[in-house]
Amino acid sequence: MAQLTKRGLIAAVVCSDTFMKLGTAQANVFGVPDLPLLEIRHPLGGQSMETVRERAAAALPQLLKLLREKRS
């Protein structure tokens, strides 16, 4: 995603809360400290579709907010 940001695209990464620290550190190391991380609850793998829907519902408003910001 850092590579995409460097190519000028808008990039966003859905990141579970357990991985937020790692995601932030990686974004810093890859030179894109402002890479938007859309936080959801951990875990994701091995969860039911209902739980996945809850995770998606948590990420969606964060992504829509980013879209609004990038339009203005």
Place this chain on the structure above:
Amino acid sequence: MRLPALPGLRAAANIAAWRFLPLAAYCLPGFYVLKGTTMAKIFLVAPDAPMEDVTQMRPGRKLGSGGIRLGVLDNSKANADHLLNLIVEGVKKEVEVDTVVMKRKPTSSRPATDEMLDEFAREADLVLSAMAD
């Protein structure tokens, strides 16, 4: 136990004996002197990776008032495809979406290929991915 007179085996046994000494033994004052050796140089490696050069970064895109071109990079981890598809469905309900380009990495441990990145750069304005377990 008497070891056969094979130099390689003896050396391996010596190394094994050193490896399994209690950790505290290495900390005893004079330990290295008693063994009749000088302490080897210790190299400390900082785990921080250097920051990547960002001088080549292109200015970030702004979205126009029309439909957006959405890119989705599936990292191939469990449920990432379902999560990303649900988010795309949600975005389509709220925002005009012209196209959706979906790519899936063959394995989560490898970075996206240059071909994938080039295609996103040509055909998407915003790319969404996931990082979770």
